[in-house]
Amino acid sequence: MQGLMTLRIALRALARNKLRAFLTMLGIIIGVGAVIAMVAIGEGAKSTIRSQIAALGTNVLIILPGSNVQGGVRAGFGNVNTLLDSDAKAIALELRSVAFSSPVLRRQDQVVSGNLNWGTLAQGVAPEFQQIRDWQIAEGRFLHEGDMDSAAKVAVIGQTVARQLFGNDDSLDAVIRIRNIPFRVVGVLAPKGQTGQGTDQDDTIMIPYTTMQKRLMRITWVQSIVVRAVSAERVDEAQEQITLLLRQRHRIGPDREDDFNVRNLSDIAEAATTTARVMAVLLGSVASISLLVGGIGIMNIMLVSVTERTREIGIRMAVGARSRDIMLQFLVEAVVMAATGGLIGILLGVGSSEVIKQWAQWPTLIDPAIIVIAFLFSGAVGVFFGFYPARKAASLDPIDALRYE
Amino acid sequence: MSELIRAEDVHKTYRMGDVEVPALRGINLTIAHGEFVAVMGASGSGKSTFMNILGCLDRPSAGKYFLEGQEVGSLSADQWAHIRNQRIGFVFQGFNLLSRTSALENVELPMMYNGFASQERHRRATEVLSLVGLDNRLDHTPNQLSGGQQQRVAIARALVNRPPLILADEPTGNLDSVTSNEIMALFQQLNAGQGISIILVTHEVDIAAHAKRQIVFRDGLVTGDHPNEQVICRVEH
Numbered sequence: 001m002q003g004l005m006t007l008r009i010a011l012r013a014l015a016r017n018k019l020r021a022f023l024t025m026l027g028i029i030i031g032v033g034a035v036i037a038m039v040a041i042g043e044g045a046k047s048t049i050r051s052q053i054a055a056l057g058t059n060v061l062i063i064l065p066g067s068n069v070q071g072g073v074r075a076g077f078g079n080v081n082t083l084l085d086s087d088a089k090a091i092a093l094e095l096r097s098v099a100f101s102s103p104v105l106r107r108q109d110q111v112v113s114g115n116l117n118w119g120t121l122a123q124g125v126a127p128e129f130q131q132i133r134d135w136q137i138a139e140g141r142f143l144h145e146g147d148m149d150s151a152a153k154v155a156v157i158g159q160t161v162a163r164q165l166f167g168n169d170d171s172l173d174a175v176i177r178i179r180n181i182p183f184r185v186v187g188v189l190a191p192k193g194q195t196g197q198g199t200d201q202d203d204t205i206m207i208p209y210t211t212m213q214k215r216l217m218r219i220t221w222v223q224s225i226v227v228r229a230v231s232a233e234r235v236d237e238a239q240e241q242i243t244l245l246l247r248q249r250h251r252i253g254p255d256r257e258d259d260f261n262v263r264n265l266s267d268i269a270e271a272a273t274t275t276a277r278v279m280a281v282l283l284g285s286v287a288s289i290s291l292l293v294g295g296i297g298i299m300n301i302m303l304v305s306v307t308e309r310t311r312e313i314g315i316r317m318a319v320g321a322r323s324r325d326i327m328l329q330f331l332v333e334a335v336v337m338a339a340t341g342g343l344i345g346i347l348l349g350v351g352s353s354e355v356i357k358q359w360a361q362w363p364t365l366i367d368p369a370i371i372v373i374a375f376l377f378s379g380a381v382g383v384f385f386g387f388y389p390a391r392k393a394a395s396l397d398p399i400d401a402l403r404y405e
Numbered sequence: 406m407s408e409l410i411r412a413e414d415v416h417k418t419y420r421m422g423d424v425e426v427p428a429l430r431g432i433n434l435t436i437a438h439g440e441f442v443a444v445m446g447a448s449g450s451g452k453s454t455f456m457n458i459l460g461c462l463d464r465p466s467a468g469k470y471f472l473e474g475q476e477v478g479s480l481s482a483d484q485w486a487h488i489r490n491q492r493i494g495f496v497f498q499g500f501n502l503l504s505r506t507s508a509l510e511n512v513e514l515p516m517m518y519n520g521f522a523s524q525e526r527h528r529r530a531t532e533v534l535s536l537v538g539l540d541n542r543l544d545h546t547p548n549q550l551s552g553g554q555q556q557r558v559a560i561a562r563a564l565v566n567r568p569p570l571i572l573a574d575e576p577t578g579n580l581d582s583v584t585s586n587e588i589m590a591l592f593q594q595l596n597a598g599q600g601i602s603i604i605l606v607t608h609e610v611d612i613a614a615h616a617k618r619q620i621v622f623r624d625g626l627v628t629g630d631h632p633n634e635q636v637i638c639r640v641e642h
Contacts, residue, residue, distance in 0.1 A: 311501065312503055315501045315514070316518075318460075318495050322483045322486040325518060402501060
């Protein structure tokens with residue numbers, strides 16, 4: 001029997017019982033619609049979460065100098081002076097997986113303005129530090145390349161420092177002193193609040209790292225380098241490349257340990273990926289459960305239909321239908337129902353995710369792949385749940401089928 | 406006349422739990438092309454079982470069945486389906502038409518399983534429906550037709566693949582006597598005019614009287630096989 005004719009017979013059989021066919025399809029429609037809408041909501045949420053976590057710094061790597069071993073005493077990280085600002089520049093310049101890098105030097109200092117003083121964390125950084133840590137500027141500007149070259153005595157101050165030293169007064173262009181060296185305030189950072197550990201991130205001032213090296217610390221190396229990978233997915237790649245590059249630059253032989261240490265904020269990244277995975281599993285199980293229920297609905301109706309049409313099956317067999325003709329007829333019917341339901345479900349899902357986006361202001365994201373997958377899956381549900389009833393129909397004995405009342 | 410059907414010592418035994426029930430106990434019969442045979446017998450005599458075997462719907466437990474010289478008892482189910490499609494037309498007591506399906510489509514049904522193009526199906530179905538006198542009822546569904554008309558549709562369906570043999574199982578059982586006679590006239594006309602062999606199962610003597618040969622079944626055996634001396638002829642020659 002030709003495929004087209006089988007399809008026509010199936011459509012006609014379904015058309016005879018429109019309401020029943022529709023109610024059967026409804027299971028698949030709701031299943032597929034729910035899957036599409038939920039995945040759209042989930043993907044939207046995931047991308048929002050991802051950008052929020054990226055702001056926290058999942059794609060940030062920190063490079064610390066290695067530990068110094070002298071006579072069996074291992075001194076801990078940061079005790080050798082192997083990292084240079086040229087390392088930071090080379091990392092950003094040579095590695096495609098790295099977006100920005102900046103040296104960081106830190107010390108606790110007393111900052112004085114007029115008759116007020118405040119103890120805070122002074123950080124010597126490069127201009128890229130702003131992008132690496134997602135700092136926003138409230139007033140003025142951040143440090144720029146010129147400040148580095150000239151080791152300028154300029155500072156960008158955090159909100160807490162501004163409040164402590166200036167209160168409500170304008171702090172821009174004011175002069176503050178660190179260890180008696182005057183610095184001009186060129187910018188005020190936007191507030192960031194506390195970290196998860198309770199550290200006030202706004203209690204800081206930033207100055208050019210060159211100024212920190214030459215004027216405050218009198219050293220030539222850097223304490224650490226922070227790096228931002230181009231994306232959270234490429235953090236591991238960046239870590240490997242940085243290790244290779246630094247080993248090369250520091251001329252470390254193959255059998256010697258690194259004299260530096262590359263670390264990432266892996267716990268946050270891990271949490272993010274776990275969240276995403278849990279979400280995917282959750283949505284996936286909702287998807288399969290609803291489609292499973294829809295599939296059982298199809299199977300149920302197909303079984304009823306086979307019983308109802310036993311005589312028809314007998315007639316078809318008597319006039320020359322082979323078992324596989326009967327099998328194909330019922331299978332095609334099930335698949336037509338499932339696939340039609342799948343199509344309507346896709347429309348419903350896309351429509352409702354649009355409604356959610358418009359009305360509930362919830363970001364939704366529809367991946368075209370999920371539409372294709374949903375459609376193919378609903379077809380597969382039709383084949384899977386149609387198979388048993390179709391086989392039952394095909395294995396009927398024509399004599400019994402003809403006699404069936 | 407050439408041989409159409411030959412049954413050689415055909416046995417059929419059904420199992421009902423532990424009990425073996427013999428339905429046919431050694432049937433030997435030969436039917437030639439162009440014969441019009443009435444198979445008679447009380448219910449339980451084995452005539453329906455025999456018809457199922459002749460119609461390639463059931464296998465003999467023992468013995469051989471030849472259809473046009475071919476031993477068909479050992480063929481596969483798919484080969485049987487092909488034989489039913491090409492060489493046998495069935496007419497049933499309860500008409501067995503597809504409900505909510507037009508007369509035309511009912512008649513087209515056997516051709517759905519032998520790959521005719523849609524136009525050819527349509528042409529042939531129209532042709533046989535006019536042969537049985539229903540050219541103005543093509544689009545009627547079974548519930549819009551009288552019993553006699555429904556049986557005519559069923560006969561048209563049996564004829565449409567031009568088989569050499571029609572098996573009719575109590576074809577007039579659900580019809581009144583006037584309509585019954587019309588149907589029998591149609592069978593006689595097909596038998597005489599087209600040379601189609603007809604095997605008719607009936608328990609009514611006056612229906613069997615339309616056949617040229619009468620075979621009587623009793624307890625799974627053929628107990629009578631004789632030409633009909635007084636054929637009621639309803640066709641003008």
